[in-house]
Amino acid sequence: MSEQEDLEKGSKSKITPPESGAPFNAIEEVIYRRRSVRYYQDKQVPDYLIRRILEAGRFAPSSGNTQPWKFMVIQDQALIKEMTQAVVKVMRLLMIFTDYTERGSRWKEWISKLFMRFSKNMFHPIPAAAMKLIAEGKLGVWHGAPTVIFLLMDRRSAGDPMVDVGISGQNMVLTAHSFGLGTCWVSFCKPIGMIPKWKKRLGIKYPYKLVTTIALGYPRGVPDGQVPRETQAIDWFEEDGSFKVIY
Numbered sequence: 255m256s257e258q259e260d261l262e263k264g265s266k267s268k269i270t271p272p273e274s275g276a277p278f279n280a281i282e283e284v285i286y287r288r289r290s291v292r293y294y295q296d297k298q299v300p301d302y303l304i305r306r307i308l309e310a311g312r313f314a315p316s317s318g319n320t321q322p323w324k325f326m327v328i329q330d331q332a333l334i335k336e337m338t339q340a341v342v343k344v345m346r347l348l349m350i351f352t353d354y355t356e357r358g359s360r361w362k363e364w365i366s367k368l369f370m371r372f373s374k375n376m377f378h379p380i381p382a383a384a385m386k387l388i389a390e391g392k393l394g395v396w397h398g399a400p401t402v403i404f405l406l407m408d409r410r411s412a413g414d415p416m417v418d419v420g421i422s423g424q425n426m427v428l429t430a431h432s433f434g435l436g437t438c439w440v441s442f443c444k445p446i447g448m449i450p451k452w453k454k455r456l457g458i459k460y461p462y463k464l465v466t467t468i469a470l471g472y473p474r475g476v477p478d479g480q481v482p483r484e485t486q487a488i489d490w491f492e493e494d495g496s497f498k499v500i501y
């Protein structure tokens with residue numbers, strides 16, 4: 255039976271849980287070894303691999319199986335370059351009015367705070383610092399990746415379409431990593447999804463809204479180490495009614 259037939263028939267799971275202390279399985283290896291890749295080889299990813307990656311995105315779970323996504327694949331290098339220039343232009347413009355890192359400019363600080371009040375996510379000091387790097391040409395937008403996948407969300411969808419789109423993207427990112435490819439989520443694409451000229455050019459229209467993008471390609475070099483993660487407290491209500499906190 256082919257893998258596709260097996261899927262369609264609804265294969266019975268032959269997966270058994272690992273013994274305590276067993277080494278990482280293939281999925282865990284992919285999850286823990288994936289890193290955001292910001293340097294790419296000058297070599298395009300073949301279509302068949304991209305199709306497999308998109309298929310993994312399509313098989314993501316979604317609220318009520320609404321599948322509220324649309325993917326766009328962009329490999330036109332001139333178009334990626336133009337979009338990059340458009341993003342850099344917006345970042346430069348924003349830096350005229352907002353700059354967290356510039357001490358001494360009272361009015362910039364004041365406008366930054368005002369922007370933050372209306373868009374806490376975008377104008378938080380972390381993305382704001384990266385926006386400054388993009389404006390100064392010190393951080394790329396799509397990092398020279400030969401392929402960019404755009405993730406659009408159907409805004410009519412019930413439930414949590416943003417979460418659903420995120421899951422489909424993560425399916426794609428992990429699948430790409432399992433093929434030896436590199437990816438980087440790129441949410442600094444946002445201006446492209448807001449500027450009417452760009453929306454028209456890319457055919458982004460209602461009911462779709464650009465959520466984020468994924469840069470994809472063959473990594474150049476190996477990203478060093480692992481970016482540290484916070485150890486968050488996890489509250490655990492046990493079967494016997496007791497409670498513990500684990501880390």
Ligand SMILES: Cc1cc2nc3c(=O)[nH]c(=O)nc-3n(C[C@H](O)[C@H](O)[C@H](O)COP(=O)(O)O)c2cc1C
Nearest residue numbers: 288289290291292395438439440441442443466481
């Ligand atoms: C939704 C989302 C948006 C992101 N946007 C960008 C971006 O625009 N540019 C960039 O270089 N990295 C971006 N990243 C990558 C994060 O910086 C990265 O995932 C984080 O620092 C952890 O590093 P790691 O992916 O190597 O584990 C984004 C990640 C996510 C999940």
